[in-house]
Amino acid sequence: MAYDKFTTLTSPAVPLPIENVDTDQIIPARFLKAVERKGFGDNLFRDWRYDKSNQPIADFPLNQAKYSGKILVGGKNFGSGSSREHAAWAIYDYGFRVVVSSFFADIFQGNALNNGILPVVVSPEFLEKIFMAIEADQNTLFEVDLENQKFTICGTGESVGFSINPYKKHCLTNGLDDIDYLISMKEEIAAFEK
Amino acid sequence: METKTLFDKIWDAHVVKEVEGGPSVLYIDQHLIHEVTSPVAFLGLEKRGAKVLRPEKTVATPDHNVPTINQHLSIKDELSRNQVEMLKKNCATHGIVYHGLGSEGHGVVHIIGPEMGITQPGMTIVCGDSHTSTHGAFGAIAFGIGTSEVEMVLASQCIMQPKPRKMLIAVNGKLNKGVTAKDIALYVIAQISTSGGTGHFIEFAGSAIESLTMEGRMTLCNMSIECGARGGMIAPDQTTFDYVKGRQFAPKGEDWVKKLAYWKTLKSDADAVFDTVYEFDAANIEPMITFGTNPGMGIGISQNVPDSNKLTGSDKLTYEKSLKYMGYTEGDKMVGKKIDYVFVGSCTNGRIEDFRSFTAFVKGKKKANNVTAWIVPGSRAVEKQIIAEGLVEILNAAGFELRQPGCSACLAMNDDKIPEGKYSVSTSNRNFEGRQGPGARTLLASPLTAAAAAVTGKITDPREFL
Ligand code: SF4
Numbered sequence: 001m002a003y004d005k006f007t008t009l010t011s012p013a014v015p016l017p018i019e020n021v022d023t024d025q026i027i028p029a030r031f032l033k034a035v036e037r038k039g040f041g042d043n044l045f046r047d048w049r050y051d052k053s054n055q056p057i058a059d060f061p062l063n064q065a066k067y068s069g070k071i072l073v074g075g076k077n078f079g080s081g082s083s084r085e086h087a088a089w090a091i092y093d094y095g096f097r098v099v100v101s102s103f104f105a106d107i108f109q110g111n112a113l114n115n116g117i118l119p120v121v122v123s124p125e126f127l128e129k130i131f132m133a134i135e136a137d138q139n140t141l142f143e144v145d146l147e148n149q150k151f152t153i154c155g156t157g158e159s160v161g162f163s164i165n166p167y168k169k170h171c172l173t174n175g176l177d178d179i180d181y182l183i184s185m186k187e188e189i190a191a192f193e194k
Numbered sequence: 195m196e197t198k199t200l201f202d203k204i205w206d207a208h209v210v211k212e213v214e215g216g217p218s219v220l221y222i223d224q225h226l227i228h229e230v231t232s233p234v235a236f237l238g239l240e241k242r243g244a245k246v247l248r249p250e251k252t253v254a255t256p257d258h259n260v261p262t263i264n265q266h267l268s269i270k271d272e273l274s275r276n277q278v279e280m281l282k283k284n285c286a287t288h289g290i291v292y293h294g295l296g297s298e299g300h301g302v303v304h305i306i307g308p309e310m311g312i313t314q315p316g317m318t319i320v321c322g323d324s325h326t327s328t329h330g331a332f333g334a335i336a337f338g339i340g341t342s343e344v345e346m347v348l349a350s351q352c353i354m355q356p357k358p359r360k361m362l363i364a365v366n367g368k369l370n371k372g373v374t375a376k377d378i379a380l381y382v383i384a385q386i387s388t389s390g391g392t393g394h395f396i397e398f399a400g401s402a403i404e405s406l407t408m409e410g411r412m413t414l415c416n417m418s419i420e421c422g423a424r425g426g427m428i429a430p431d432q433t434t435f436d437y438v439k440g441r442q443f444a445p446k447g448e449d450w451v452k453k454l455a456y457w458k459t460l461k462s463d464a465d466a467v468f469d470t471v472y473e474f475d476a477a478n479i480e481p482m483i484t485f486g487t488n489p490g491m492g493i494g495i496s497q498n499v500p501d502s503n504k505l506t507g508s509d510k511l512t513y514e515k516s517l518k519y520m521g522y523t524e525g526d527k528m529v530g531k532k533i534d535y536v537f538v539g540s541c542t543n544g545r546i547e548d549f550r551s552f553t554a555f556v557k558g559k560k561k562a563n564n565v566t567a568w569i570v571p572g573s574r575a576v577e578k579q580i581i582a583e584g585l586v587e588i589l590n591a592a593g594f595e596l597r598q599p600g601c602s603a604c605l606a607m608n609d610d611k612i613p614e615g616k617y618s619v620s621t622s623n624r625n626f627e628g629r630q631g632p633g634a635r636t637l638l639a640s641p642l643t644a645a646a647a648a649v650t651g652k653i654t655d656p657r658e659f660l
Contacts, residue, residue, distance in 0.1 A: 019387060019487050019512040024626040029607040031271035033259065035233035035280045047628050054616075066515045075508050080422065080488070081326040081626060085230065085340035106358075106392055106424055107324060111340035111546040128507075145283070165356065167216025177342065182350035183244055185219065189352055192221055 003116030005175040009097055009144045010154070012069035014061050015134045021074050022081035023108065027090045031040040040086055041093030061092075066138045071098045073130050078119075079108025098144050100151070102127045113168045114177065120144065120151050120162045129153065146173060197463040199360050200429050201395050204335045204460065208318045210352055217354040224304045225252040225347045229259055229291075230279040230607070233650040235345035236284040244349045249289040253312060256281050256295060257302045258607050262570050262597040265296050274608065280402040290349075301599045304328040304541035308412065309575050311441025315430035316389060316455040320347060324419045324437040325541050325623065331411035332438070333430035333460050335395070356411030358424045359393050359469040362438055362462075364400035367476035372657040374551070375410030375650065376543060376621065376640035378402065379417035380482035380492040386472060391423030394470060397462060398428050402476035409547035410438040414589030416542045417623050420489040431460040443571020481656055484625050485529055486516040486636040491625075495655050497642065519633050521615070528653050535618035536648040537630070538641050539597075540604040543571025543621035546579045548641040553585045555645035555656065561593035568610055569594050570602040586606040595647070606631040619647040 031043040056063040056170050071093065079087060079099040088111040093098065097117060102124045104112075112119045121131070133140050133153050141154040146169065152159035164172075171177060182189075198206070205446035211219040214525075227637050232254070234530045237244070246252065251292075262407060268276035278295070285292035293299035298352035299306055304325055307313040321325060322344040329336035339353060346353045358436075363386075365378060398420050407413065411428050418426025428434075435454060438444045445453045463613045482489040493500065501524040517523065538544075549571065560565055569589060571577040577599055586596050602612040604622040606629065612618045614633030621644050625636035637653070646656035 017511075018515070019508055019510050022488070022624075022626045024605075024629050028628055028632075029258075029605045031417075032230050032607065033271075033277055035277055037234045047632055052632070061216070061657070070522070075512070077392075077422070080388055081624065082338055083322060083338035085234075085322075085342060088340070103389060103392070105389070105422060107338060107340065109383055114342040115338060122642065126211070165216060167213050167354075177347050178354045179238070179242070179244075179342065179349055182219065182346050182352055182354070183242070185350065185352070186247075189210055189247075190217075191350075 003092070003175055006116060006146055006172045009070060010186060012067070012139055013071035013073050013100070013130070013134055013142050014067045014069055015131055016074045017131050019075035020077045020080055023079060023084050023087040024081055025155055026079070026087040027084065031171060031182055032084060032086050037089055039093070040090035041095065042088040043095045047139065053144050058102060060193065066103065070096055071100060071142055071144065072096045072098060073127070074101045075136070076101060076103040080105040083107045084088050085111045085115065088112045090119055092106060092117055100127070101132060113172065114173065116175070118144065118172060122160055122162065126160050129158065197466045199462040199466040199468060200333060200358050200397055200427060200460055201335065204316055205357060206316065207469055213354070217356040219352050220318060222347050223251065223322050226280070226307055226319070226321035226326070227252055227344065228303050228321070228323065229253045229256040229277040231267065231341050232284065232344055233277065233280045234341050235322070235348060237540050238345045239272045246288040246290065246348045246438060248351045252282055252290045252348065253293070253307070254285045254290050255293040255300055255303050255306055257379060258552060258601045258605065260295055260600040262580055262600045262602045263293050279522040287640055289526045291309045296488050301542045301575065302544060302601055304374045304416065304577065305572035307546055308332065308408070309441070309573060311444035313440055313442070314438060314453070315434060320353065325416050325468050327419045327425035328412050328416040328541055330415040330418065330425050330427035331408060332434055333427055333457070333544050335425065335427065337425040358395045360418060361391060361394040361396045361470040362468040362472070363396055363398050364399070364473045365402040365476055366400040366473070367402055369402055369405065370474045370480060371631065371659050372481050372642060373479050374640040374642060375406050375413040377479055377482045379414050380489065381641070382474065382486065383417065383421045385474065386421050389422040389487050391418065391421035396426040398426055402450040403428060404431065407547060408433060410544045412545065413542055417489070420623060421535040427490055430457050472566045481640060481643050483643060483653060484530060484636070485522055487522060487625055487627050489517055489625060489638060491516065492638065493528065495528055495653070497528065499528065500523060501523055513522045520553070529655055532617065533565065533619050533637065533647050533652055535612050536565055536618040536644050537561055537570070537618055537620040537622065538567070539570030539602050540622035541572060544570065544576065546576050549576070549580050549585055552641040552645045553588050555642060556592040556594065556649055557660065559587050559649040561648055563650045565648050567594050567648050568603055569596060570597045573599050588642050590639065605629060605635070606655045619644045619653070
């Protein structure tokens, strides 16, 4: 699935200071019935965003007009639970390109990278700083520089490095995916099978 | 000579290529697919004009969306029916074996693989489902993948994976009365937390693990994902070989002799190095139950809901949010709390042994009036076995009915949903908010503990009856 190339991004961020945000919250199972990859963003965090009568729940961050941007900042152990890639699709479809946390669940991290979302891991202390910066000023900007692997709180100028697998970095910067690469390896795979 | 863990041995034998600065290209021996995570992968494949490279190495079954009564009728929910039909169509187009609803081979994907002898030691097995870790019980590297990776496997029989770190979890000693593999799983997750295994692949070892049946080992490996690990595995031994032998797709004749000789080499070298090691004493484990909204929030059934004194900041907020959802208060005693539903089934505890254990407990007793119970076999084969062993009569006499195979109340995707605010003692693997239905409150436990709750109508220590 092709996605936009990623180089740098400067944007305000949406805070979600909850830990262990699991994939059943990101996209509840009942929305996994589609056979196409479309429209998942509407159901991102569905049960936290809307009440039973489909009315928006006012204090959920995604419903608060003061928060906006392409960066989602979550508490530790973000994306635990099921392997559903729909979680990454929903986040991408909603408009996020970066998710920041102090800890990501493995499968989610892989799924995010395969779908043009950059997971940025920062220390728990730095994560707190980000939350505080947003609380102080919800319009505060953050810069994500993939080339130099640097995340900056623009207001204070504080920045941290983050790590990413060089191969994945190459894929993200060029909007490439693994499947093209594997298909090109047909002969090596056939040789291995022998 | 370099020493290797069980994991290293299987992994190294499947690396097609190491990518510069990147993940390994890993060959996949067996691919399992179901209706939820595969349609977009097939769509992607078609868009690229690619074919399924090795259709004989993929097996399909619909499980998540299916009703568990009246399976002979067409599926009522249109979206569910559409997904199931799409799987069938994709399999037909690409020459993939499909075990449809009502057929002999139908069941939850992680139940049918082992049952048919498709799952074997030394294999690499993937499926677009996190509980693929179940198959690790046979000494295989088995893990869940996302839909992009499903597409990779279909197109190339390979995926790209960084090699995880290795963790050893040893549980030694004799298990206490009333303690099952499910309790070991919930205990381990409570000890190391839901993120304790992140980045790792776990090998379970030790005398308590060796004493488990294959069913028990599958339950344990199934839940290894709940501590954040990529998967869990157990070195194959005589118990494993006896289970595999004679099954439909198990090697036969000379092939069996050859494979068996190889399987016997599949264990960690005595001085193999693990990145992380935990040791637990089986004597410390009692029947477990969860009280919160992640599988790490489990305690011994005789204990009280822990207080949050030691927690600070967002940890404390998360904990409080969780208890509020459950309607529990710190310090509450778990035993005696009223429950509304009991669910026995899922890829965690939907095998024959689980129904034997449940039935043996309820035999001669009566289901409590306030309890709705869903007893759901993991597969057609399990269902048939339950009937053949005469368990249905015992269940019926005690006021329980047997349903038809599927994922059922494990996740709120089919008709079996727990209503809002209701308490469900469930043998499945996840107690996340809304997992069993919007607002549903899940209490994870073993089939034995579920049985005790089903007949008393409240959380009950099963040991009182043993
Ligand atoms: S039984 Fe539950 S955990 Fe297992 S495959 Fe089905 S939905 Fe997933």
